[in-house]
Amino acid sequence: MDNKKDKEEKIEETLNDTVETDTKEETAENEVNEVKNEADNAPKEEDKDDDKFSKLTEELFKAKEENTKLNNELNTLKDRLVRINAEYDNFRKRTAKEKEGIYADACNDVLKEMLGVLDNLERAVAVENSSVEDLKNGVDMTMRQFKNAFDKLGVEEIDASGEFDPHLHQAVMHVDDPDLGKNVVADVLQKGYKKGDKVLRYTIVKVAN
Incomplete structure (x- = not known):
């Protein structure tokens, strides 16, 4: 009776070991397959390098295009500056010549x-x-x-009558004269002349009071 029970226990133990072994093998196999799938789905280093190179190439191409555009704009501005300088120089020479002609x-x-x-x-x-x-x-x-x-x-004599005007008259003497008002021209010592609003020579006067 005891021998039979021992045999049954051994058989059961063997079955449990077998089931446990199968479970471990299945788990290990699943882990291997999972790792394999991850490896297959993961981007390869070679692909990453290709992507980086493509991006760098694209950025370099854009930078060259931008540099070409800026150089073209710079050349355009240089040409405009040269033309403006030439036009200004011609204008300056022409103006100087016209001024000399007017003076002559x-x-x-x-x-x-x-x-x-x-x-x-x-x-x-x-x-x-x-x-x-x-x-x-x-x-x-x-x-x-x-x-x-x-x-x-167009040259005219400056009027020196009445009140002293510092814009037209030059006072060289002051006199007291009760018959004249304050700051009035008392006498003209030298006539003055003007052309338009331009004073050619101030009138030299005596000023009263």
């Missing part, structure tokens, strides 16, 4: 008007045995011709 024309206009005055002065000097009255008349005629020349050139 103005000088010619003044000289032409003065030539008539010179002619009259030479005639007056050439006259022999002229009287004081003749000399006075000659000087008066020359003065009137001078004033006419000034009128043609």
Whole structure:
């Protein structure tokens, strides 16, 4: 009876060992298959390197395109700068030439008007045995011709009557005069002249009070 029980226990133990072994083998096989699947699904290092190279190549190509674009823009700006400098230089030369021409024309206009005055002065000097009255008349005629020349050139005498104006008058003396108001021109020592708004010579005056 005991022998039979022992045999049954051994058989059962053997069966349990067999089942346990089969389970371990199945588990191991499953683990192997899982690792294999992960290895198959995982990206290969070679593929990763190819992807990196492709990305770097693409970035390099884009950088070259951008560099070419910037160089083209830079060359365009350089060309514009050269043209602007050339245009400015031509403008400066043309303006300087025009300015010289205007100055020369103005000088010619003044000289032409003065030539008539010179002619009259030479005639007056050439006259022999002229009287004081003749000399006075000659000087008066020359003065009137001078004033006419000034009128043609737009030169006019500065008005010095009334209140002192520092923009037109130059005060060199101050006098007390109860008959005149404060800061009034008392006397003109030298006439002044202007052309338009440009003062050619200030009127030199005495100022009262």
